[in-house]
Amino acid sequence: MAIQARTGGLSPAQAAVLAIGAVTAALLIGRRASPTPEHPRTQRWYRRLDKPDYTPPSLVYPVAWTGIQASLAYGGYRLLCAEGSPERTTALAFWAANQVGIAGWSEVFFGHRSTGWGAVASAALGASAVGYVAAASQADKTAGQLGIPLVAWVSFATLLAEEIWRKND
Template identity: 90%
Template sequence: MASHARTGGLSPLQAAALAVGAVTAALLIGRRASPTPDHPRTRRWYRHLAKPDYTPPSPVYPVAWTGIQASLAYGGYRLLRAEGSPERTTALAFWAANQVGIAGWSEVFFGQRSTGWATVASAALGASAVGYVATASQVDKTAGQLGIPLVAWVSFATLLAEEIWRKND
C-alpha cells in the first residue's frame, strides 16, 4: 500500500475551508457596521459627510471588496497548501492581520464614526498588505501577486479616509 504522507501544508479541503472561512468572516464582520440599507442611520451619516470628488459611487465598494477578498482567499489557500517554513508562517501572519484589519476598519469608520482613527487603521492595513505581498512572494509568487489589489485599494482608501477626516473634523 502506497504511503500518502504529506510533507506540505494543509490538504486542499482544509486550506479552502480556512481561507474562505476567514475571508467570509472578515466580510460579514465588516458589513455589520457598513452603510447598507439595513443600517439607515449609518447610511445617512455617511451620505452627509463632506467627501472629495474622487470618492467612488457606493456600488463600487462591495464589488471592489468582493474581488479583493476573492484574491486574498486564493492567495491564502496557496500559502496554506505550501510547505511549512518560517517565511510561510510570516506570510500567513500578515494574511491573518489583513483579515482582522479588513473586518475592523468598518467598525472604526462607520461604527465608531471615527474618521481620524479610520485613517490610521487604513494606513496600518496598507503597511500590513505590503508586508503580505513581500513575504507571500517569497513562498509563492502567485500568492504574493494576489495581494497587490489590496495594496492598491487600501492606498487609495487611506488617501480617501484622510481627506474625509480633514473635511469633517
C-alpha cells in the same frame, strides 16, 4: 512505528475551507457596521460627510471588496497548501492580520464614526498589505501577486479616509 511530523501545508479541502471561511468572516464582520440599507443611521451619517470628488459611487465598494477578498482567499489557499517554512509562516501571519484589519476597519470608521482613527486604521492595513505581498512573494510568488489589489485599494482608501477626516474634523 514512529509517527512522522507533517511539514507540508493543509490538505486542499482544509485550506479551501479555512481561506474561504476567513475572508467571508472578514466581509461579514465588516458589513455589520457598513452604510448599507440594513444600517440606515450609518448610511445617513456617511451620506452627510463632506467627501472629495474622487469618492467612488457606493456600488463600487462591494464589487471591489469581493474581488479583493477572492484574490486573498486564493492567495491564502495557496499558502495554506504550501510546504511549511519561515516565509510561509510570516506570509500567513500577515494574511491573517489583513483579514482582521479588513473586518475591523468598518467598525472603527463606521461603527464608531471615527474618521481620524479610520484613516489611521486604513494606513495600518496598508502597511500590513505591503508586508503580506512581500512575505507571500517569498513563499509563493502567485500568492504575493494576489495581494497587490489589496495594496492598491487600501492605498487609495487611505488617501480617501484622510481627506474625509480632514474635511469633517
